[in-house]
Amino acid sequence: MTDQTTVFLTIVGMLAVTYLPRVLPLWLFSSRSLPPLVIAWLRYVPVAVLAAMVLPSLVLAEDRITLGGDNLFFWAAFPTFIVAWRTKSLFAAVLVGMGVVAGARAVIGIG
Amino acid sequence: MNEIPTSAKPAVSAAWLRGFTRALPIVMGYIPIGFAYGVLAQQAGLSLLNTLAMSTLVYAGSSQLIAAGLFAAAAPALSIVATTFIVNLRHMLFSAALSPYLKGWRKWELAVFAYELTDESFALHSVEFPRGASSKIEAGALNLTAQVSWIFGTWLGAVVGGRIDDVRPLALDYTLPAMFIVLLVMQIKRRLEIIIAILTGILAAALTLSGMGQWSVILATLVGATAGVALEQASGTRAKKKEAARKQTARREASRRRATREHAAQTRAAQKRAAHEPTAQRLIADEQAAQNLARRSEHAPADPKVGETISGPTA
Structure with missing residues (x-):
């Protein structure tokens, strides 16, 4: 290819x-009051959608469940989780998670 | 900006600053991923302008990476657009989930906000909006900071591309997974939400394994949120019954206690009366005596002893 005009038009299609x-x-939805049941349902969406994105990204690699020692993202999730639970601080927990991953890569050379 | 009174300016810039600061974890994740997209898009033969245009107009990470791959494979435009549609359909759930918190917003404000709604900005907003702390400006500043960092990362990848290719020593590839873990933890306030999170996560993994690909997040979320409401309703009915039973027991208990208390009070009163009884009887007796005396004294001159007898016990 690559005709840049076609690319641009494709991008516009992607935008739409x-x-x-x-x-x-x-x-x-924001301009009307929704039935209580719908509101209750929408309140579960963040928990559900975050869990649906997080868990597979931690336990799956190349469409396989991998919980071995080389799945660094999975193991680093535990300290991240604990710090998040205890401190409720986004920054602290993210930095701990990254520190664990970076440390493991530097020291043990995995992941 | 002219219509903003001078006194509001510090508050406005503070909101900008807060939005900017809150976006920093996203920035740390977006620059390396935007970078990766920039490199891939260049390799796929996109011009610098188109590479940047996609980050500006589409602004949806995973779909952009997939599209770069499809452009490289010379896939037809229609299939690229269709794939993008499926990959990005989950934003509908984000948009719907945030709608109850954005009631007072004007149409154009919603339009601007929605333009920059991503997995990551949604995750932050869904924690912050229910707390009622986030203003329009703060939310907008967060979104804008995130997208600017995405475009910057894209530009960096497209321009300096091949020269920096490993972000792994700094673990920048773990920023966003870590952020999602933290925001998921922050979402969870009740036991039922833990159950729903585990259920939905496992379901999404199972759907991914069974080849549902991009649909697995949407399907798992639909099932998970529905299960959440169903369990809530069920436990709500149970809780209501339990509550009613508890109230009844409490009422019975209270009335039993009241009865005991009244009984005790009555006993005490009875005892007290019993203790006073002799006095009372004496009083009555004295009164009768006095009356008798008085009757007698009608015929006799007043006896000084009578006054003493009467006033004695009363004093």
């Missing part, structure tokens, strides 16, 4: 299909 799901629910 990405932006509509981002904006439509906000436009439709």
Whole structure:
């Protein structure tokens, strides 16, 4: 390829299909009062969607469950989790997680 | 900016600063990932302008990385757009989930906010909005900081590309996974939410393993949130019943206690009366005696002893 105009038009198409799901629910729902059951349902979405993104990224590698010693992201999740639980500090927990990963790579040379 | 009164300016810049600061964990993750996208997009043959245009117009990490791969494989435009649609459909859930917190916002403000709604900004907002602490400006500053860092990372990758290729010694590739872990922890306030998180996570992993690919996050979330409401309703009914039972027991207990108390009071009163009884009886007796005396004294002159007898016990 690569005809840059086609690329640009494709990007515009990508913009449309990405932006509509981002904006439509906000436009439709934020201006009206939703039934309590829907509100209750929406309140579970953040927990559910974060868990659905986090857990597979920690336990799966190349479409396989990998919980071995070389799955550094999985093991580093524990200190990150504990610091997050105790301190409720985003920065502290993220830095601890990164420190564990960086340290393990430097010292043991895994991951 | 002209309509903002002078007195509001410090508050406005403080909100900007807060939004900027809160975006920093995202920035640490976005620069290396944007960098990776920039390198890939260049290798796929995109011009610098188009590489940056995608980060500016689409602004959705995983779909951009996938699109770079598809451009490299010379996939047809329509299939690139269709793939992007599926990969980014989960934003609908983010948008819907935040809508109850953005009631007072104008349409155009929502439009701007939605434009920069990503996994990461959603994760931060979904913790912050329920606390009621985040203003429009703060939310906007957070979003803008994140996207600028994404575009900057893209530019860095596209321009200096091959020269820096390893972010692993600094563990920058762990910034966003760590951030998601922390924000998930911050979301959890009740036992039921722990159950839902574990359930949904396992379901998403299982769906991914069974080849559901990009659908697994959306499907797992739909099931997980529905399970959450169902369990909440069920336990709510149970809790209501339990509460009613508890109240009834409490009422019975209270009335039993009241009865005991009243009984005790009555006993005490009875005892007290019993203790006073002799006095009372004496009083009555004295009164009768006095009356008798008085009756007698109608015929006789006043007896000084009578006054003494009467006043004695009363004093």
